[in-house]
Amino acid sequence: MTRPAHQRPAPASPEVLEALVQELVGLDLVPAGHELERLSHDYFDYSPVLQPQLQGKRAQLVVRAQTVEEVRRVAAACARHELALTARGAGTGNYGQCVPLDGGVVLDLSGLNRLRAVDPASGIVTAEAGCLLAALDRQLEPHGRALRLAPSTYRTATLGGFIAGGSGGIGSIRWGFLRDPGHLLGLEVVTVEREPRLLQLDTSASRALNHAYGTNGLITALTLATTEAVPWQQLVLEFEHWDTALGAAQALPASALLLNALCLLERPLARQLPNPVGCQAATGHRLLLLAAPDALPVLEAWVPQLGGRIVWSAPQAGGKGLPLRELTWNHTTLHVRAQDPSWTYLQLLLPQPEGPAIAALRRRWGDDLFWHLEAVRQQGAARLAALPLVRWRGNGPLAELMAQVKELGGVLFNPHVLTVEDGGLGVIDGDQVAAKAAHDPGGLLNPGKLRGWLRSTPG
Ligand SMILES: Cc1cc2nc3c(=O)[nH]c(=O)nc-3n(C[C@H](O)[C@H](O)[C@H](O)COP(=O)(O)OP(=O)(O)OC[C@H]3O[C@@H](n4cnc5c(N)ncnc54)[C@H](O)[C@@H]3O)c2cc1C
The missing domain is CATH 3.40.462.10 (FAD-linked oxidases, C-terminal domain)
Known part of the structure; x- marks a missing residue:
């Protein structure tokens, strides 16, 4: 590694970018243009404070992954070249959560959208990160089950983006907030390393990735508790x-x-x-x-x-x-x-x-x-x-x-700030930082969004 992992990575040089495109041949790449701009932004314009800070920030390459294997290829390539890698679901976040501050790659995970399992006895669901919430609910309906919590962007937002970037919404009157114990039961995660690992995290290990803006792991699938379907x-x-x-x-x-x-x-x-x-x-x-x-x-x-x-x-x-x-x-x-x-x-x-x-x-x-x-x-x-x-x-x-x-x-809960901590209670969560060290040792995931990582001293 040529730079300390706690420093933000530099944007890719034209040569590195060219090499990256060659290495990712066969994947769905967006190298430039309006689509690249669109996939680099979210709804940060609700904040006149964030607007000037984020205007013009964009990826140097967007990759639209369809499979877990493709996610691993992208993670490996970014680790090799020490490039920033920012996960994206549907880009409906409000605080620039999926806007890359340091260029690099934006990885669109909305193509990973398969329902993997519904346990008929408990109603526990496992689904890929890019599933749209409303589409997932439709698939749960025949089982008499429904998601407990959903943002009002239920029709457009992804499951992975909701867990990594959201907090609660419809259902919070009954079920509280996403970080309350009992909602998120497990995660499948790809690490960002030269040889990326595919991890199955249990309930307690998953907690550190819940509302961490994708700074400490690429989520490919999630296991959640559901509730009975009600004709509201x-x-x-x-x-x-x-x-x-x-x-x-x-x-x-x-x-x-x-x-x-x-x-x-x-x-x-x-x-x-x-x-x-x-x-x-x-x-x-x-x-x-x-x-x-x-x-x-x-x-x-x-x-x-x-x-x-x-x-x-x-x-x-x-x-x-x-x-x-x-x-x-x-x-x-x-x-x-x-x-x-x-x-x-x-x-x-x-x-x-x-x-x-x-x-x-x-x-x-x-x-x-x-x-x-x-x-x-x-x-x-x-x-x-x-x-x-x-x-x-x-x-x-x-x-x-x-x-x-x-x-x-x-x-x-200040919606006019960029970091996980400043949008929450202002305190650094040691578990989130430890999960980043374990899953993203090079500090490449969504750089600049986890204040605890930038503050920590290497070693
Ligand atoms: C009109 C409007 C209404 C909203 N209402 C609500 C609401 O009621 N409740 C609420 O909580 N939020 C709300 N939001 C915010 C946002 O819509 C939700 O949080 C939504 O669930 C985000 O999902 P997304 O797929 O768009 O995620 P994105 O915006 O794409 O991503 C959100 C964060 O998650 C990370 N991420 C995405 N996918 C992954 C992954 N697979 N692995 C790791 N990290 C990942 C991104 O890097 C980013 O940091 C609202 C936003 C708008 C514009």
Whole structure:
């Protein structure tokens, strides 16, 4: 090795690039052009902070792998030439997770999309990393099973990308977050070495690769727990007053109702979003629910007592147009930005009780902050996460807003930073760094995204 592994690798010289292309002959290569640009980017433009940092960053070569053997060939070639190697699923991440900072190779794994096994007794599924979540769910349906958690990008995102880059979403009201013990049960991983190994990691060894942005192993297959399939019903509720809407968002998850999502949108925000087919435009604060069929009679009686009304309902399956799911989580941000790209967002867990903190932030930020809450379970307890829309006024006001959130007792998951640690709780996870040393000793995987690796001293 000619460079210390804790330093970021240099981009490939024209000669090295040429040699690499020769070595990878027979694979699906994208050497240049619009497609290379597209496959080098994700949805980092939601962040005006990341935008200038990532604009123009691109791979020098994209390889679209179809098999595990092809992944090994690419890993071996990058190890030989000491080139950066960045895994990509569908590229729907929001923080530039799959954007290569140092050129090199982007490895598109969406071609590895086979379902390998469903255990009929336990419902445990093993599938390749590039499986689209919605496609995988369709294959689980005949077994009466479904994925426990899905991002609102369920139709476009891959399983490997969700585990490596996502956190939770639809289902988090019941099942918490992806890193909670019990979801990810095993991984198949290719190491980045001159002779890449194919490892089968058990539940505890897999944990270090969960939400590590592909910095410590190339995931080729995943084993996950599933849940029973439920024919979810979509409901839109409206409330005249914010306090009653917030009260309902607190009361509904604390019941015996089987819910898969609960999203609260402040009136001005609800008014900006598209409506499901047959649902009138918003006049009040909106609560979007995914509920089991047996919850419907209870909701019909209970919602008026909570101060709201059901304005629309329809089964999720077979519905036409926009599913309710695509108005929740970061799809809310997507729809608002489609009308006015000067909006950005934050991600946080609100302190409890939520009302006073929201009121304090409203007093300071007024119409520069629109409230969007999602019901989640955090370490077993019902909480409200928030993805408020934030009008972009520059770095200074954003820093002030984040500081106020922390002062009020909120837990911030900053979506305007590049590293795994800074987007989480800010602390280095020694297990993630150790897994990188074991699976990527040359420090080639997604360089610059694991702060703990750059900080560690070799030897
Ligand atoms: C509109 C919108 C809504 C969203 N809603 C949610 C949400 O509800 N919940 C949520 O958690 N996220 C959400 N996201 C973020 C993102 O869609 C999800 O995290 C998604 O699951 C990422 O999957 P992907 O296949 O696009 O991964 P990519 O963006 O391609 O990759 C994500 C990360 O994983 C790494 N990676 C990908 N595949 C592999 C692999 N096989 N091996 C190793 N590393 C790999 C990449 O290097 C990258 O660091 C949203 C994004 C958008 C734009």
